[in-house]
Amino acid sequence: MFSNVNILRKRRIPVTAQRLALLRAVGAQPHATADALAEAVRSEIGAISKQAVYNTLGTFVEKGILRRIQPAGSAALYEARVGDNHHHLICRSCRKTVDVACVVGERPCLKAVDDSGFQIDEAEVIFWGTCSECLEKSGAKTARLGEPHDFCEQTNNP
Amino acid sequence: MFSNVNILRKRRIPVTAQRLALLRAVGAQPHATADALAEAVRSEIGAISKQAVYNTLGTFVEKGILRRIQPAGSAALYEARVGDNHHHLICRSCRKTVDVACVVGERPCLKAVDDSGFQIDEAEVIFWGTCSECLEKSGAKTARLGEPHDFCEQTNNP
DNA sequence: GAGTTTATTTTGACGGAATCAAATTCTCGA
DNA sequence: TCGAGAATTTGATTCCGTCAAAATAAACTC
Structure with a gap:
């Protein structure tokens, strides 16, 4: 306190x-x-x-x-x-929300994109999916993987 | 039609x-x-x-x-x-929304992250900022930069 | 084409999330 | 301690979207 x-x-x-x-x-x-x-x-x-x-x-x-x-x-x-740069992973069915460390490192993506004249101050990233519990409940369905919606790193370096 | x-x-x-x-x-x-x-x-x-x-x-x-x-x-x-992989850029003050091409680095972040057991099917990315018009209107104000929003703050390390 | 089945549209009420506005109460600095 | 300015309470209100039932329209079969 x-x-x-x-x-x-x-x-x-x-x-x-x-x-x-x-x-x-x-x-x-x-x-x-x-x-x-x-x-x-x-x-x-x-x-x-x-x-x-x-x-x-x-x-x-x-x-x-x-x-x-x-x-x-x-x-x-x-x-x-x-202050730390993390994003979120949300289960579509039970809404469980967990933190995900940012892959890209610091200040992801802020500058690499064509910013159309904007002064960007934040990149908000939410990963949507199904958590392991809900996957089991629904019978280990591999459904949606067919069309992954990729989000690309701007920095192609590893 | x-x-x-x-x-x-x-x-x-x-x-x-x-x-x-x-x-x-x-x-x-x-x-x-x-x-x-x-x-x-x-x-x-x-x-x-x-x-x-x-x-x-x-x-x-x-x-x-x-x-x-x-x-x-x-x-x-x-x-x-x-079907194309683009994201969005939104002006905080006037809400103008523009598309941002995803610079196609062939590495979708979908798997790179620690997925915590989730089966991820989408990565939603929204860039927040201020558009050029609103920047001018506010007198080329660098206002928001004074109090950086979240992660810009402490991630100044490489 | 007419009739049947099925799906969509309309209508009006309803719900949750968040904001507005006014009156009251509280915090902080002198 | 006192007073100015800020926070809190209260209650109404807006906004976005959904629910449910009746009315209507599209598609399929013959």
């Missing part, structure tokens, strides 16, 4: 019980939704409003304390791992 | 005025939302229900006729370019 206070102080973010509890909640469960975090906080400090959750998480994302992932078809997820 | 009919016939999708109009609409404007497409269709054939739009677009995506992109914080976009 000590270091969490410092995290906030360091960035001039007023320290409140709600913010501290949210920080702890995100630390405890990675890839959680705003709603799940709200529940976690409630079981710890009693109550928190939906709005406070959104405000706070939004602030944390702005300030670089948290990272927000918004996978297609579901609510945003929040994680405490920032 | 002729070839669009064939696209549907080839896949055993019953041909309807709504589906044909939607196909034309998507062809006319890439990266459009369901709502924008509905409007386009309405100005062409008079009317279409919201549900028909969603049903149809959903079917098209399933059948591989269209591709759906779901950028964080906005409605899904649909595009007719399928």
